[in-house]
Amino acid sequence: MEPARKGGKPPLSFDERFKALKNLPEFFKLIWQTSPKMVLANVLLRVIRSAIPLVTLYVAKLIIDEVIRVTQSEAPQSLNHLFMLVAIEFLLAIFSDILNRGTTLLDSLIGDLFANKSSIRLMRHSANLDLSQFEDSDFYDKLERARRQTIGRSMLMTQVLGQAQDAITMVFLAAGLIAFNPWLILLLMITVIPAFLGETHFNERSYSLVYSWTPERRELDYLRFTGASDETAKEVKIFGLSDFLTNRFKVLSDRFYDLNKNLSMRRAGWGSFFAMLGSAGYYAAYIFIIIDTVKGNITIGDLTFLSGSFFRLRTLFESILNRFSSVAENALYLQDFFDFFNLEPSIKVNPQARPFPNPIREGFVFENVGFKYHNTDKWAVRNLNFTLRKGEKLALVGENGAGKTTIVKLLARLYDPTEGRILLDGHNLKDYNVEDLRNETGVIFQDFVKFQMTANHNIAVGRIVEKDNRPKIVHSAEQSLANTVIDRLPEKYDQMIGRRFADGVELSGGEWQKVALGRAYMRDAQILILDEPTAALDARAEHEVFQRFTELTKGKTAILISHRFSTVRMADRIMVLDKGQCLEIGTHEELLAKGGRYEELFNLQAEGYR
Numbered sequence: 215m216e217p218a219r220k221g222g223k224p225p226l227s228f229d230e231r232f233k234a235l236k237n238l239p240e241f242f243k244l245i246w247q248t249s250p251k252m253v254l255a256n257v258l259l260r261v262i263r264s265a266i267p268l269v270t271l272y273v274a275k276l277i278i279d280e281v282i283r284v285t286q287s288e289a290p291q292s293l294n295h296l297f298m299l300v301a302i303e304f305l306l307a308i309f310s311d312i313l314n315r316g317t318t319l320l321d322s323l324i325g326d327l328f329a330n331k332s333s334i335r336l337m338r339h340s341a342n343l344d345l346s347q348f349e350d351s352d353f354y355d356k357l358e359r360a361r362r363q364t365i366g367r368s369m370l371m372t373q374v375l376g377q378a379q380d381a382i383t384m385v386f387l388a389a390g391l392i393a394f395n396p397w398l399i400l401l402l403m404i405t406v407i408p409a410f411l412g413e414t415h416f417n418e419r420s421y422s423l424v425y426s427w428t429p430e431r432r433e434l435d436y437l438r439f440t441g442a443s444d445e446t447a448k449e450v451k452i453f454g455l456s457d458f459l460t461n462r463f464k465v466l467s468d469r470f471y472d473l474n475k476n477l478s479m480r481r482a483g484w485g486s487f488f489a490m491l492g493s494a495g496y497y498a499a500y501i502f503i504i505i506d507t508v509k510g511n512i513t514i515g516d517l518t519f520l521s522g523s524f525f526r527l528r529t530l531f532e533s534i535l536n537r538f539s540s541v542a543e544n545a546l547y548l549q550d551f552f553d554f555f556n557l558e559p560s561i562k563v564n565p566q567a568r569p570f571p572n573p574i575r576e577g578f579v580f581e582n583v584g585f586k587y588h589n590t591d592k593w594a595v596r597n598l599n600f601t602l603r604k605g606e607k608l609a610l611v612g613e614n615g616a617g618k619t620t621i622v623k624l625l626a627r628l629y630d631p632t633e634g635r636i637l638l639d640g641h642n643l644k645d646y647n648v649e650d651l652r653n654e655t656g657v658i659f660q661d662f663v664k665f666q667m668t669a670n671h672n673i674a675v676g677r678i679v680e681k682d683n684r685p686k687i688v689h690s691a692e693q694s695l696a697n698t699v700i701d702r703l704p705e706k707y708d709q710m711i712g713r714r715f716a717d718g719v720e721l722s723g724g725e726w727q728k729v730a731l732g733r734a735y736m737r738d739a740q741i742l743i744l745d746e747p748t749a750a751l752d753a754r755a756e757h758e759v760f761q762r763f764t765e766l767t768k769g770k771t772a773i774l775i776s777h778r779f780s781t782v783r784m785a786d787r788i789m790v791l792d793k794g795q796c797l798e799i800g801t802h803e804e805l806l807a808k809g810g811r812y813e814e815l816f817n818l819q820a821e822g823y824r
């Protein structure tokens with residue numbers, strides 16, 4: 215086997231596996247909270263069910279003894295007693311079936327509820343985490359494992375409850391066997407324990423394998439998605455990427471298959487050997503009991519009862535031990551689940567925060583602000599010193615990668631500066647509640663989300679509490695020109711857009727942008743940020759949008775990012791960025807007069823239009 219790879223753990227010791235069991239109480243607390251009534255009913259049914267095997271075996275013994283008594287008797291005998299015993303066994307069988315069905319039903323209902331609740335918790339928790347955490351691949355692996363846990367974990371409940379049920383059944387059966395001969399119990403243990411240790415070993419290997427392969431499995435999922443999805447089909451065809459993607463998939467999946475096959479084969483080999491050992495133990499005990507019966511020490515009914523008990527005990531013991539190692543394994547996975555929920559965001563809601571200014575009095579001041587993205591040593595922006603005055607419209611220009619979007623993200627506190635600080639009305643941005651800041655900020659990013667939802671909701675996301683306020687949504691659509699798109703859709707505002715779901719209608723890039731821009735008009739925020747809001751619009755639409763732009767930003771503090779100078783010149787001031795630093799800042803006229811980079815870029819673009 216390959217050594218543990220990056221992001222993987224070395225195989226865990228027996229001790230660590232035991233420690234993982236400490237997650238069970240917390241887990242059962244969550245299960246209990248899912249539905250106390252159903253969990254209680256489940257436990258009760260299982261307790262009753264656990265007594266049935268012993269009672270059934272005992273009734274079977276009575277039946278055999280009665281049959282022998284009747285057949286060996288000289289005088290004719292009434293069969294009433296015998297039939298009554300058979301009737302009892304029959305009723306027990308039916309009762310046991312009903313109880314089984316009941317617990318299976320409850321298990322699956324509780325499991326479904328638990329999976330739903332966990333998914334909701336996962337979504338909520340993810341929403342609270344920092345953006346930078348999402349950009350970290352270790353985090354992604356954790357999220358991935360937690361996501362898998364939300365569905366699979368209810369199985370663990372079935373296992374643990376099954377374990378308790380079998381343990382009680384065993385106590386009942388063992389009592390009978392011990393009364394006959396305590397050595398039989400010892401024989402039982404000797405034959406079953408090696409199998410348990412073997413299972414435990416292989417479970418641990420399999421966990422380590424799955425764990426260390428999380429990044430690759432994520433890549434496999436990604437390749438599967440890229441190779442077969444509507445979003446990528448266009449480029450996959452044009453560039454002929456199918457072989458490239460499938461080959462990479464094949465290499466990875468074959469490697470995982472080989473490692474897994476190796477493990478499964480060894481597991482099967484050892485498993486057969488241990489099963490043989492178990493059977494040998496059973497037959498040794500059987501011979502022992504037969505000899506005692508032949509000697510006349512016990513009845514034939516006792517023989518069936520004891521051999522039956524021994525057989526059941528062996529099966530139960532094996533399943534308890536095997537299940538134990540699988541419970542421990544599942545508890546290890548549970549650790550990932552809890553680890554994810556224990557992740558804390560660094561940008562948190564601050565209960566002692568100062569109230570957000572309404573209206574903003576002075577504006578923002580960037581004091582020597584620098585920022586590095588997670589896991590890189592490169593400064594995305596540095597030494598930024600500038601003000602964004604209340605009610606001012608500031609445009610950011612600069613080449614790709616100059617740091618424009620980064621400034622916007624810092625302003626909306628999607629990240630905090632690595633050095634320096636940002637002040638709002640004289641106080642650090644961190645002193646305000648991040649939720650208030652975001653409520654007062656409307657951002658339309660260049661890579662805005664194309665929500666696969668109705669046109670109505672696609673605009674309403676700008677202010678989701680107003681999702682039922684149709685007049686406001688229509689008004690926003692009119693302002694952003696999205697109405698020209700929506701009015702042509704068969705279902706108008708109730709039209710599903712995007713291709714993912716049935717009856718969805720796909721829009722062009724510019725049409726999507728008009729819809730996304732509508733979100734800015736929905737938002738009654740004091741700060742408005744538009745990151746390349748018109749990049750995909752045709753010339754006429756861009757012109758119209760900008761005629762309305764003054765109205766949209768009236769009374770608001772706004773940042774506008776654009777590569778089009780016709781757009782940029784509408785701002786009050788313009789900041790030119792270069793490699794994360796502020797090169798020059800001033801009004802359009804000032805910068806032209808200065809004859810610096812702005813003038814150069816402006817003339818370059820104007821040249822292109824002549």
Ligand SMILES: Nc1ncnc2c1ncn2[C@@H]1O[C@H](COP(=O)(O)OP(=O)(O)OP(=O)(O)O)[C@@H](O)[C@H]1O
Nearest residue numbers: 349587590594612613614615616617618619620621
């Ligand atoms: N999530 C990220 N992780 C690491 N580095 C990043 C990340 N986002 C941006 N960067 C880097 O930070 C620098 C600034 O990026 P930013 O997105 O702010 O540029 P921009 O001026 O908005 O560019 P564009 O005009 O292409 O939109 C770039 O060098 C980029 O590579």
